[in-house]
Amino acid sequence: MNEQPVILTRGLTRYFGGKPAVEGLNLEVPRGSVFAFLGRNGSGKTTTIRLLLGLLQPTRGEGAILGHDIRQLPTQARARIGYLTEEHQLYGWMSVKECGDFQSRFYPRWNEKIFRGVVGHFHLRMTSRVKDLSRGERAGLSLGLTLAPEPELLLMDDPTQGLDPVACRSLVESMIYLTRRSDRTIFFSSHQLADVERVADYIAILDRSVLRVCCPLETFRKSVQQVRLRFPGPPPPLPEIPGLLQAFRSEGELRLTCVDYNGTTEQALRTLAPVEMERVPISLEDAFISYLGERGEKSFILSETEAQP
Amino acid sequence: MTTLIRKELRENFILAVIGFGIFMFLLVQSYRSCTSFYANLALGQSGWSGDATIAQPLLGSFPKLAMVCCAIFGAILGWFQIHNERHRDLWAFLIHRPLSRTNIFCAKVMAGLCLYAAGAGLPLLGMILMIRIPGHIAAPFEWAMVLPVTACFLSGIVYYFAGLLTGLRQARWYASRGLGLGVAILVSVTVATVPDFWRALFLILLGGVLVASAAWGSFLSNGYYNGQPPLGRRALVASLMFGGFVVVMFGMVLLGSLVPNPFQGSFHWSRYQMTKDGEIYKMDQPAGKTLQITKLNGTPLKDIKTGRPITLTDFNRLAVSESSIRADFEDQAQYQKRPQGRYVETSRFFSLWRQTPDTLWYWNRNGRLWGYDLASRRFIGSLGPGGFTPGLTTGPDRFSRKEGYFGNGYYNSSYPARTLMTDNAVYKLNFENRTARVFFAATNNDRIGGAFDVSLNGYDWNYTIIVTREFIQLLNPDGKRVWQTAYVPAYPAYDGVAVSFLEATNRFALWLNANGETNRLKGWTLPSHVVWLAAGQGALESTNLPSLSGYQGWTPTLTERLLRSVVPPAFYSAPIFLYDTDFFRNFPWKDFLTSVVAAAVCAGIGWCQGRRYHFTVGGQLKWAGFHLLFGLPGLLGFLCAQEWPTRESCPKCKNLRLVDREKCEHCGADFAPPPRNGTEIFEPIGAG
Numbered sequence: 001m002n003e004q005p006v007i008l009t010r011g012l013t014r015y016f017g018g019k020p021a022v023e024g025l026n027l028e029v030p031r032g033s034v035f036a037f038l039g040r041n042g043s044g045k046t047t048t049i050r051l052l053l054g055l056l057q058p059t060r061g062e063g064a065i066l067g068h069d070i071r072q073l074p075t076q077a078r079a080r081i082g083y084l085t086e087e088h089q090l091y092g093w094m095s096v097k098e099c100g101d102f103q104s105r106f107y108p109r110w111n112e113k114i115f116r117g118v119v120g121h122f123h124l125r126m127t128s129r130v131k132d133l134s135r136g137e138r139a140g141l142s143l144g145l146t147l148a149p150e151p152e153l154l155l156m157d158d159p160t161q162g163l164d165p166v167a168c169r170s171l172v173e174s175m176i177y178l179t180r181r182s183d184r185t186i187f188f189s190s191h192q193l194a195d196v197e198r199v200a201d202y203i204a205i206l207d208r209s210v211l212r213v214c215c216p217l218e219t220f221r222k223s224v225q226q227v228r229l230r231f232p233g234p235p236p237p238l239p240e241i242p243g244l245l246q247a248f249r250s251e252g253e254l255r256l257t258c259v260d261y262n263g264t265t266e267q268a269l270r271t272l273a274p275v276e277m278e279r280v281p282i283s284l285e286d287a288f289i290s291y292l293g294e295r296g297e298k299s300f301i302l303s304e305t306e307a308q309p
Numbered sequence: 310m311t312t313l314i315r316k317e318l319r320e321n322f323i324l325a326v327i328g329f330g331i332f333m334f335l336l337v338q339s340y341r342s343c344t345s346f347y348a349n350l351a352l353g354q355s356g357w358s359g360d361a362t363i364a365q366p367l368l369g370s371f372p373k374l375a376m377v378c379c380a381i382f383g384a385i386l387g388w389f390q391i392h393n394e395r396h397r398d399l400w401a402f403l404i405h406r407p408l409s410r411t412n413i414f415c416a417k418v419m420a421g422l423c424l425y426a427a428g429a430g431l432p433l434l435g436m437i438l439m440i441r442i443p444g445h446i447a448a449p450f451e452w453a454m455v456l457p458v459t460a461c462f463l464s465g466i467v468y469y470f471a472g473l474l475t476g477l478r479q480a481r482w483y484a485s486r487g488l489g490l491g492v493a494i495l496v497s498v499t500v501a502t503v504p505d506f507w508r509a510l511f512l513i514l515l516g517g518v519l520v521a522s523a524a525w526g527s528f529l530s531n532g533y534y535n536g537q538p539p540l541g542r543r544a545l546v547a548s549l550m551f552g553g554f555v556v557v558m559f560g561m562v563l564l565g566s567l568v569p570n571p572f573q574g575s576f577h578w579s580r581y582q583m584t585k586d587g588e589i590y591k592m593d594q595p596a597g598k599t600l601q602i603t604k605l606n607g608t609p610l611k612d613i614k615t616g617r618p619i620t621l622t623d624f625n626r627l628a629v630s631e632s633s634i635r636a637d638f639e640d641q642a643q644y645q646k647r648p649q650g651r652y653v654e655t656s657r658f659f660s661l662w663r664q665t666p667d668t669l670w671y672w673n674r675n676g677r678l679w680g681y682d683l684a685s686r687r688f689i690g691s692l693g694p695g696g697f698t699p700g701l702t703t704g705p706d707r708f709s710r711k712e713g714y715f716g717n718g719y720y721n722s723s724y725p726a727r728t729l730m731t732d733n734a735v736y737k738l739n740f741e742n743r744t745a746r747v748f749f750a751a752t753n754n755d756r757i758g759g760a761f762d763v764s765l766n767g768y769d770w771n772y773t774i775i776v777t778r779e780f781i782q783l784l785n786p787d788g789k790r791v792w793q794t795a796y797v798p799a800y801p802a803y804d805g806v807a808v809s810f811l812e813a814t815n816r817f818a819l820w821l822n823a824n825g826e827t828n829r830l831k832g833w834t835l836p837s838h839v840v841w842l843a844a845g846q847g848a849l850e851s852t853n854l855p856s857l858s859g860y861q862g863w864t865p866t867l868t869e870r871l872l873r874s875v876v877p878p879a880f881y882s883a884p885i886f887l888y889d890t891d892f893f894r895n896f897p898w899k900d901f902l903t904s905v906v907a908a909a910v911c912a913g914i915g916w917c918q919g920r921r922y923h924f925t926v927g928g929q930l931k932w933a934g935f936h937l938l939f940g941l942p943g944l945l946g947f948l949c950a951q952e953w954p955t956r957e958s959c960p961k962c963k964n965l966r967l968v969d970r971e972k973c974e975h976c977g978a979d980f981a982p983p984p985r986n987g988t989e990i991f992e993p994i995g996a997g
Binding site for chain 1: 312316319320396397398399400401402404405406407408409530531533535536954955968969970971980982983986987988989990991992993994
């Protein structure tokens, strides 16, 4: 783990017009890890991946992938990187076999067994035309085309987007169990939090183009916590609480999700004089949603809800 | 790379098939209209206006069709080759592979050019070969006639690259995305107007390399300006500049037509005109004023009935019928070697000379009349001074062709020329017997410099004017001399010969006008010499008239003024190369100065923009030079090519700073990291 990171960025920024899509991104992805890249739609995940692959030029900042400058990625480096795109767009007029033949001619390390294995896993016929495949089947074919060159680094941009749960699970299984090797790094963005929980070693979260989280999954799990406060009547207004992600108010209860819950946070909460204060276990999915969801306070007190416009 | 070429070929094959089909259909239609025209001529169902381009589609309809079809097909093919893969993911699938982008681009281009050749080249080649086979087209064929069509075909390649560039550019459709097509349009226009094929080829090569480099650079940078190699950036700016030039010219024409015109465009000129009674009047057309017709003493000519100055219409009724000829004693062989017209013009190769019920006779540039049978559309033989031969002759048995101001290609179906000349004789042609009989022979020491058949009513042959080194004479159709007079003042200072046919029977006036260029060099001091003659009596009297410079100029309209002001200073040198013009003699200094001033304004605007975006001093100077050379189109190219980055307020110095710089260009401060909100979770990699 102390080797040079596979992906390294420093202040990587990309503007589209006057709006930053990715701002000041500092990211390190260790070799051999499964790295989940999370964020809501439009937070800059795809832009980041495209910047890393040199498909977009950064507005400022720098980055390296497999030790090469992302602005001038050499062809040898590209041979070591597999990229699975979001929508699995391929040449519709090609058959599955033709796709494999086409791709194989560019990669000296092409492994036909892997290609056929993945394609078989998705029950694809070699003679089927790409344009006739379902989205899930196309995703499987894309995965086969990406994995067969046996890449050192696999970049996957939300590969399960738009797939039904079965196809989604199938893709993730193939993706992880067929490819997991100690020398292979997988960097993927996804909205399937359960899958992330199952496979990722590290996570990074982009919030409105800014990186807010970059740590091992376990650290994230420990850092996001939920506290329930009980009050005899309506909960009092909240003071400023450091690291507060969300607060839910209901009759006689206040439920808070915080980052880095510690003594200072507890002291601040005690000033509210709750009759009871307890930590509540929170699933990773809830933690993600709290982190990625709307920040601030939400009220479930009927009178307050009705008073709102 | 072969794999990519194969993939491109297969992916876009259908476009080539469609292109081939449409082009072939249009060419066949054009060919059929040509052959049906011959059939109608043979049946006597239609006449011929004399337009020789109808006879040979390689010089008539094919180049026009090829110009339009190759341009559209090339541009669409190029654009589709990119557009098909412009989807973000498909583009990544294409680009992200262990192959350099240059190789991928080359594969695309190779496949594209093959498809272009198949879609546009094969139909043309097929039709050319068919025309080459005797019995299809009843007109002369030379391989050089293929050059106009070849130029159009090759121009399509520039459109192909422009299509690629249009597909690649990351710009708005209504902005600069399609500006690359401007280069192709300019290439088409110049290719159609330059005199020689080599110039056209050079322009196509130049335009093609320019747009191809711009497309290559854009391919390397996903269509953006930043990230391109220097060659690509320069080519892109130049392409956009040429595109900007086309847009600016179009805009100026539009503006000139919409805005009320304060400058009424008009010719200003002055010349002499003889009336039927032999009187000479002076006609003056000052710029923007009414025409003045005066007697030689300056008294205005008045209408006898109204007493007012006479109108042009009334004066034209009084004007005498006149035939002109320009004497030319150039060596016949030299004359025939010199190209007669541009490489795209029919007159460079042949012109229609006479149509008889069953034969078409063409004047060929080698000095013989070529006959084609209308029914079989085959070559039947050629007619020269020595008579008809079934084949072509390579000997000295040839006519020269100096029949008057109209020069080569002159043809009038209702009044065809009856004679042709050599250096020593004028021959009367008989097409029914296919013979040439001597009509006039020069004396031993004399030489013929021009002969012209005159028709006073537009149908009948009344006279033939013959100019030799020593004499000017008028002959009737029987070959009998009407009058003869010495050619004084002589050639070469006086090469303009005109004969006025006066109302009084057998009365004529002969005008000897100085060569325009010689007269200009002598400060318009060479007078016009007029001689009044009578049949059988020769010269009666003569006079010299002060020289008039004839056409004196044109007052430009608002549109013309606007157009001239936006032509970049660098473009003023283009005519030297393109059209062999006498650069310094005709140089429009006034327009050039206007253009320089406009370019200087553009350089100022460019400088301000450069300062605003903190270009380096070297960069600023280079751009200033560019704007001074290329004016408004250059400024447009500059503005369209650059991706102007957003500017944000610097938290330290509060000035607006560019977001694409690592440090503030005002205070040198780094960009601050995004502000924290207290929810960050970071752990150094490897700490776990």
